[in-house]
Amino acid sequence: MGHRAKNKQPAPQPLDVKQTAISPKKLGKRKAELSDDKSDSRPVKKTKDQAKSKQKGNKKKKENSEDESSANGWEDIADNAELKAHAKSLFNNSDHEESDNFDMDETNECVTHRVSINVIPIARSGELRGPVQAFDFGSDAEEDQSQLITGKTKKSKQSERPTKIIPTASDDSDSSDNSDEEERITMANMAARSKALDEKAAAEAALDAEEMQHAAFNEEEDDDFDMDEDEEETDGEPFRLPTAEEKDAESKAGGPDVHVVQRRMRECVRVLGKFRKLAEKGRSRSEYISQLLSDVSSYYGYNDFLAEKLFQLFPVTEAIEFFEANEVSRPVTIRTNTLRTRRRDLAQALINRGVNLEPIGKWTNVGLQVFESSVPIGATPEYLAGHYMLQAASSFLPVIALSPQPNERVLDMASAPGGKTTHIAALLQNTGVVFANDANKTRTKSLSANIHRLGCKNVVVCSYDGREFPKVIGGFDRVLLDAPCSGTGVISKDSSVKVNKSERDFTLLAHLQKQLILCAIDSVSPDSKTGGYVVYSTCSVTVDENESVVDYALRKRPNAKLVDTGLEFGREGYTKYRGKIFNPSLSLTRRFYPHVHNMDGFYVAKFKVEKRGKGPKAAVKSEVGLVGIEEEGEQVAAEGEIIAFDEGEDRPYLEEAKRRRMKAKGLRPPPRTTIKAGA
Numbered sequence: 001m002g003h004r005a006k007n008k009q010p011a012p013q014p015l016d017v018k019q020t021a022i023s024p025k026k027l028g029k030r031k032a033e034l035s036d037d038k039s040d041s042r043p044v045k046k047t048k049d050q051a052k053s054k055q056k057g058n059k060k061k062k063e064n065s066e067d068e069s070s071a072n073g074w075e076d077i078a079d080n081a082e083l084k085a086h087a088k089s090l091f092n093n094s095d096h097e098e099s100d101n102f103d104m105d106e107t108n109e110c111v112t113h114r115v116s117i118n119v120i121p122i123a124r125s126g127e128l129r130g131p132v133q134a135f136d137f138g139s140d141a142e143e144d145q146s147q148l149i150t151g152k153t154k155k156s157k158q159s160e161r162p163t164k165i166i167p168t169a170s171d172d173s174d175s176s177d178n179s180d181e182e183e184r185i186t187m188a189n190m191a192a193r194s195k196a197l198d199e200k201a202a203a204e205a206a207l208d209a210e211e212m213q214h215a216a217f218n219e220e221e222d223d224d225f226d227m228d229e230d231e232e233e234t235d236g237e238p239f240r241l242p243t244a245e246e247k248d249a250e251s252k253a254g255g256p257d258v259h260v261v262q263r264r265m266r267e268c269v270r271v272l273g274k275f276r277k278l279a280e281k282g283r284s285r286s287e288y289i290s291q292l293l294s295d296v297s298s299y300y301g302y303n304d305f306l307a308e309k310l311f312q313l314f315p316v317t318e319a320i321e322f323f324e325a326n327e328v329s330r331p332v333t334i335r336t337n338t339l340r341t342r343r344r345d346l347a348q349a350l351i352n353r354g355v356n357l358e359p360i361g362k363w364t365n366v367g368l369q370v371f372e373s374s375v376p377i378g379a380t381p382e383y384l385a386g387h388y389m390l391q392a393a394s395s396f397l398p399v400i401a402l403s404p405q406p407n408e409r410v411l412d413m414a415s416a417p418g419g420k421t422t423h424i425a426a427l428l429q430n431t432g433v434v435f436a437n438d439a440n441k442t443r444t445k446s447l448s449a450n451i452h453r454l455g456c457k458n459v460v461v462c463s464y465d466g467r468e469f470p471k472v473i474g475g476f477d478r479v480l481l482d483a484p485c486s487g488t489g490v491i492s493k494d495s496s497v498k499v500n501k502s503e504r505d506f507t508l509l510a511h512l513q514k515q516l517i518l519c520a521i522d523s524v525s526p527d528s529k530t531g532g533y534v535v536y537s538t539c540s541v542t543v544d545e546n547e548s549v550v551d552y553a554l555r556k557r558p559n560a561k562l563v564d565t566g567l568e569f570g571r572e573g574y575t576k577y578r579g580k581i582f583n584p585s586l587s588l589t590r591r592f593y594p595h596v597h598n599m600d601g602f603y604v605a606k607f608k609v610e611k612r613g614k615g616p617k618a619a620v621k622s623e624v625g626l627v628g629i630e631e632e633g634e635q636v637a638a639e640g641e642i643i644a645f646d647e648g649e650d651r652p653y654l655e656e657a658k659r660r661r662m663k664a665k666g667l668r669p670p671p672r673t674t675i676k677a678g679a
């Protein structure tokens with residue numbers, strides 16, 4: 001476990017100057033920024049004593065009224081043992097039995113249950129980042145009396161929250177709820193309004209206290225992560241990397257001090273940002289990177305392999321933001337089950353129970369973000385009656401992309417525990433049929449339970465290995481493959497991913513995902529009058545499990561092409577990555593990140609499947625080279641030709657991974673065999 005997790009450290013000041021640097025010296029600024037966007041106001045690092053005294057203070061505050069950490073957005077809900085126990089008793093881990101290495105039981109869906117019901121109160125800083133939704137609880141035209149909770153008339157606690165959604169540069173940012181109009185006071189909202197005022201006063205008091213503390217602390221020590229200030233002070237001064245002897249001494253002393261690590265990470269990021277100016281003479285960029293990586297692994301508690309793999313996905317500063325975001329819980333969200341209720345009615349029912357919530361964003365008309373709740377959100381009468389599903393916001397995305405139409409036949413190939421199946425059933429309005437399949441029989445129990453609770457009457461549950469489709473049944477209008485994956489997008493929910501994923505896991509997972517995606521494509525009827533689509537998604541951010549798999553499918557199935565996902569936000573998928581060149585249409589796929597969109601890391605790709613032989617010419621074969629042996633001698637389907645997944649196909653790929661493992665262990669690998677991929 002890393003320093004950050006082990007010591008329950010407050011977060012270091014984020015390293016991106018532009019976005020988040022808030023100097024503890026600049027007290028007024030800090031407060032002003034907090035009122036604008038609480039998600040950006042992070043506590044600065046404190047000495048151990050200060051941290052301790054703050055912890056004590058926090059305890060008191062928790063007893064009295066509001067959790068201070070909730071106000072500053074850095075609470076760790078996992079710390080709340082009592083609530084954790086409550087969650088456990090409710091769900092009894094029924095969704096989490098492992099079946100094999102690839103049965104991603106620790107996925108966003110599965111973990112959502114555990115986390116959501118824990119949160120009382122819930123982080124107010126947890127705004128989802130995406131296009132902002134005007135505060136409107138229903139997009140249905142018939143909703144006419146929503147004054148009570150609609151944006152135009154609502155101010156009070158909703159408008160006192162930080163700007164709800166912070167779109168990124170590439171995202172739609174046209175609207176926000178900044179109405180200044182007075183909210184209409186009603187019997188129903190009076191209590192909530194008064195509570196909000198109390199909360200605001202308490203938050204301000206806590207903020208004042210915190211600022212005083214920062215001021216005092218700052219006089220003694222100034223080694224926080226505020227790059228803004230340090231830049232001025234030390235710009236031009238090279239940062240000296242530790243020598244081999246210093247590192248030796250460090251490890252003899254049981255590893256570096258957490259403050260040293262923090263400071264060194266900050267310095268390395270700074271140097272890497274202006275390498276020529278700030279680097280120590282004679283030191284290479286890769287030396288700084290390897291020091292930073294080693295500090296990232298120890299500070300955040302990742303194994304070296306995964307730290308590097310994730311680090312490589314982003315520019316340096318952004319990589320640190322990603323690691324930081326994985327230390328913070330994502331907002332708790334629920335999906336209205338439109339088979340049972342309307343979002344407006346559900347919102348009202350939950351508000352009446354003391355739940356503080358608001359719509360997630362304009363990209364969904366069924367999602368609600370829960371800020372705090374005086375009742376366990378996974379055990380309300382509305383929950384038990386199936387009016388909503390506890391579901392991560394990112395999990396809405398693949399179903400929105402799939403866009404099932406009434407009366408269609410849909411296959412959900414890896415469906416347990418059914419978050420997406422029940423969403424599909426609702427969009428079908430209980431017409432047509434959904435085949436909800438999952439290879440793990442045990443997990444189909446929670447799948448069936450959710451299907452019943454949510455009143456889905458058009459679902460058939462089955463338990464086959466997805467690779468048996470379409471032999472089992474085919475000819476679907478749409479197929480969702482929410483693939484088993486490594487879960488690198490949901491590290492904030494399942495930190496075990498930090499240490500339990502090895503290179504071998506990624507190799508084997510990608511292999512399985514490639515097999516499944518071909519079966520998903522082959523299960524779709526190109527003759528479908530209304531559909532003919534496959535959506536592939538994972539809750540992982542690695543390229544191996546996403547673009548590489550999709551690119552592979554394009555090469556093997558020339559009758560399938562990528563189309564726009566229809567999602568309003570998200571970053572474009574990679575078309576090039578570390579020497580790999582993918583089909584240019586990969587830019588139509590979408591990536592979602594915790595540090596950018598404040599939702600779990602996720603990936604979504606949508607294919608249109610056409611008639612064989614009438615599809616586009618064999619998909620552009622990746623101009624590879626560096627993709628490695630996987631590509632050598634690869635079979636690319638010609639028009640009209642279908643190549644079944646060949647078990648031996650990835651053998652060289654697997655063999656190469658084995659060779660690397662042996663080398664890493666200091667063993668001499670056997671000579672390469674002559675088997676080529678696709679042979």
Ligand SMILES: C[S@@+](CC[C@H](N)C(=O)[O-])C[C@H]1O[C@@H](n2cnc3c(N)ncnc32)[C@H](O)[C@@H]1O
Nearest residue numbers: 109414415416417418419420439440466482484
């Ligand atoms: C990401 S989870 C699915 C979450 C689900 N779609 C939801 O929204 O609730 C991946 C699922 O794939 C299942 N799985 C693993 N290997 C499989 C295979 N070969 N065929 C079908 N399902 C598989 C796992 O049991 C797991 O439930």
